Amino acid sequence: MTKRILVYRPLDEGQLARLERDFHVDYLPEVSRAEDPAFLDALTQAHGLVGASLPITPKLLDRAPHLEAIASISVGYDNYPVDELTRRCILLCNTPDVLTETTADTGFLLIMATARRAVELAGMVQRGEWRESIGRESFGTDVHGKTLGMVGFGRIGAAIARRGALGFGMSILYSNSSPKPALEDELGAQRRDFNDLLAEADIVCVTVPLTPDTQHLFGAREFALMKSSAIFINVARGKVVDETALIEALRKGIPHAAGLDVFEREPLPTDSPLPHMTNVVALPHIGSATQETRTAMADLAVANILAALNGERPPSPVNAST
Ligand code: NAP
Numbered sequence: 032m033t034k035r036i037l038v039y040r041p042l043d044e045g046q047l048a049r050l051e052r053d054f055h056v057d058y059l060p061e062v063s064r065a066e067d068p069a070f071l072d073a074l075t076q077a078h079g080l081v082g083a084s085l086p087i088t089p090k091l092l093d094r095a096p097h098l099e100a101i102a103s104i105s106v107g108y109d110n111y112p113v114d115e116l117t118r119r120c121i122l123l124c125n126t127p128d129v130l131t132e133t134t135a136d137t138g139f140l141l142i143m144a145t146a147r148r149a150v151e152l153a154g155m156v157q158r159g160e161w162r163e164s165i166g167r168e169s170f171g172t173d174v175h176g177k178t179l180g181m182v183g184f185g186r187i188g189a190a191i192a193r194r195g196a197l198g199f200g201m202s203i204l205y206s207n208s209s210p211k212p213a214l215e216d217e218l219g220a221q222r223r224d225f226n227d228l229l230a231e232a233d234i235v236c237v238t239v240p241l242t243p244d245t246q247h248l249f250g251a252r253e254f255a256l257m258k259s260s261a262i263f264i265n266v267a268r269g270k271v272v273d274e275t276a277l278i279e280a281l282r283k284g285i286p287h288a289a290g291l292d293v294f295e296r297e298p299l300p301t302d303s304p305l306p307h308m309t310n311v312v313a314l315p316h317i318g319s320a321t322q323e324t325r326t327a328m329a330d331l332a333v334a335n336i337l338a339a340l341n342g343e344r345p346p347s348p349v350n351a352s353t
Contacts, residue, residue, distance in 0.1 A: 034340055035097075037073040039082035040104055043326065046333045054079070054340065065091055074098075079336045086110045092119060100339030102332040104325075106130055106186075108349050109241035109268060116350060123349040124335035127186060129327040130319035135190030137318045138266045141290030142179075142195075142234055144312045145262050147171035148288075151309050172260065172287075175199040180232025182206050182225070182248070183239030183267065189214050191236055191266075196220070204228050229256040234264060235286070241268035249273065254280035261286040266318050269294040274305075281310055292318050 033055050038047070041060040050056050057073035065071075065085050074080075074095045080087070083104040089112055092098065100122040101111065108125050116123050144150055148171045155161055155169075179195040181188045184207035195201035196218040203220035205211065206228045214220050229235060235257060239245045249263075250273040257263070263286040265272055274295045281289055288310040297316055299305065306313045319328060331346060338345040 034078035036079040037077040089115045102336040104332045122339045124345045126328040126331045131186045133324040134187045134318040138191040139194045145288050145290035146174045150312050177233035178202045180204045180228040180235045182237045188238035234262045236264040237267045247273045251276040257286045259285045263289040266292045
């Protein structure tokens with residue numbers, strides 16, 4: 032019997048052709064809700080899943096009795112119940128490394144745009160309101176030479192810090208579950224206790240994964256510890272931040288400004304005040320969203336599912352011991 036792969040994110044023709052060589056593909060690239068009847072129907076027959084952004088719950092897994100492997104087109108795997116997948120001997124794969132540099136570019140884009148008020152001031156030009164040289168009230172703050180505090184110092188955190196240290200002469204502090212001596216040597220980075228980092232950094236940048244430990248890692252207490260001039264950047268996951276507390280803190284002016292690629296609810300609800308706050312730069316979760324990187328991520332997901340369903344070790348498994 033030919034195994035079936037349910038693909039619920041867009042792939043290009045070549046990627047689909049690689050899957051179709053040995054497998055039957057149910058291609059539903061536009062599915063946005065797990066309740067979609069076509070998705071549920073295909074799930075009951077699927078041996079493999081390729082997709083992203085849909086929470087795959089144990090209840091959904093109950094409807095997928097043949098499932099052997101999932102290839103997520105993402106590095107973060109907070110949408111998957113990893114222990115439950117392992118218990119059911121379902122292999123989960125993700126796409127690390129290929130998106131690191133692009134996501135770090137997005138992190139630095141947010142640092143620069145927020146510090147220099149690029150979106151707010153570009154809006155002024157666009158609306159035809161630039162009538163004289165800008166005054167002090169429109170000045171931004173420098174990024175070069177400042178202290179960058181990385182919360183999470185893995186692949187993406189290190190790549191952002193590298194840009195800061197080598198390109199902008201920044202001092203690097205980090206808070207991470209384990210020490211990173213090689214990065215300390217490479218970048219002169221110094222490890223700090225979380226609270227100390229919040230108090231010392233000019234720019235606090237979050238790149239931890241979303242886990243039970245990191246959910247709402249940032250709330251009213253953490254924002255109150257920051258400098259009044261601090262800039263807060265989140266390219267990790269929205270739920271790492273208590274967004275209500277962030278909005279309140281930004282209204283009080285501590286931190287001074289925020290650059291956000293991710294939100295507690297995505298797409299961001301239309302009644303959220305965040306996009307209307309002049310001290311916020313809000314992006315629609317574009318961390319890895321370039322042509323090159325999204326292609327590389329999908330290529331890796333295809334390689335993962337092909338290996339997994341052919342009984343080989345995939346390039347990037349998450350729960351490898353299953
Ligand atoms: P990674 O290499 O695994 O780095 C994560 C780092 O966070 C690791 O160094 C880890 O420590 C540390 N960490 C984990 N839990 C922690 C905690 N409770 N306190 C302090 N540090 C903790 O992952 P990555 O490739 O850099 O990706 C990081 C996250 O970025 C992903 O999980 C994803 O959610 C997010 N992301 C977002 C976008 C976007 O579009 N905005 C794109 C890609 C990724 P250890 O080294 O000790 O394990």
